[in-house]
Amino acid sequence: MATLPNLFRLTVLAVLLAFLVQPAWFEPLLKPLVQENAPAVYNQGSLFWLTVLHLRTVFVATVAATIVAVSLAIIVTRKAGAEFLPLSRSLVNIGQTFPPVAVLALAVPIYGFGEKPTLIALFLYGLLPIFENALTGLTTLPPTVMEAARGAGMTGRQRLFRIELPLALPVILTGIRLSVVISLATATIGSTVAARTLGEVIIAGLQSNNLAFVLQGGLIVGALAVLIHDALQGLERAFAGRAHI
Template sequence: MRLSLPVLLRLSALALLIAFLLRPDWFEPVLKPLTDNNAPVVYNQGSLLMLTFQHLQIVFIATLAATIVALALAVLVTRPIGAEFLPLSRSLVNIGQTFPPVAVLALAVPAIGFGEKPTLIALFLYGLLPIFENALTGLTNLPHAVVEAARGVGMNERQRLLKVELPLALPVILAGIRLSVVISLATATIGSTVAAKTLGEVIIAGLISNNLAFVLQGGLIVGILAVLIYDGLSAIERVLARRMGIAPK
């Protein structure tokens, strides 16, 4: 099977990222012109590979928590018993967009201290809105005939939700999760300002020491991760959509 140019480019980016994380010293000749006064070329205050794993871990935990809460709220407000809570739910999930992550960090640090916890709170709040809105859209725009057919064969409300509604809405929900993940990948870098272990540590070290090579390393790793994860989740969405018969093959 012949691979298309975009696929080849992404595979090349993945291979380049893995090579850099495992053997950053190979790239010293390329990065050397970006440094002055014999400054270190490759980030030397920690392992880039470990920082990348820690960065992804924070994003994963925050996105998982945001998905659970946002999906639960979307399910609640799309049931007759919870429809009246829609305005309140929208207000709650908008908190993260109303207060910038930096402001959330500033408020959280005095209460819970430095480290990963303030960053997790900021990413959790910031990731709620896209997941909630997409889940709400997916659950309120289901094919009426399919839902009625499920009711007609005797499914109760719980069975319809788990076996019909959520599977049909899954591609739209995943699109919201994808957006939340990409936002969190970039936003997590500011967590290093409150001592969280993220790739922002590399960028901040470069800014403090005026080392452009450090800044470029941290920024490129985050950027490549964002592109690859975005494309990977997009591919999963397309597969799910085709299986549900809501996208052209």
């Protein structure tokens, strides 16, 4: 039998999908939030495809940030790369030092309007949590396991891919989860530079003083964040259980 939290997640998912596919069904609920004759449901594009494009932007930026951040963590946890730890920390902190709006302002003159400046901002903003968690995961491995791997004659590469990364994976996934949740919300500002995200809905609502539009954009992003957060948290638990077998 599904637990109450699981039933809640399934309900949120079902309502979200229904709203994205048939938003007109929810018009009576949203009508009291708008002025007379104003549209209650976003009508300047497909909410479904805006959501798909929003998720695609977050996915691409997160994959890129994961590859770079985990690679840096691997390098600085090797004996030959330990001296680069301070430099690596400085690099991944750039995204947290500069607000995403500032990154967009700097990237638009170089790359133009569209998705690219948003990807750069999300990439930089997502590096720190993934890097720090990967670093923690790789530096807190059980010494007995590492000694056993060396005693079995494993090479450094074999230890990394067969022992270190699998054991550190739950902690790395925690960093990815944090990065994704941050990026889901931050991606909305990409619409200020013509990126196709759910920020379009919020901006349209602000420009027309339409509270229903603002609410729709915010609730969709919030629902996505809750569902993806829980899904990644479930993956963490699954891999953590495998790591302890």
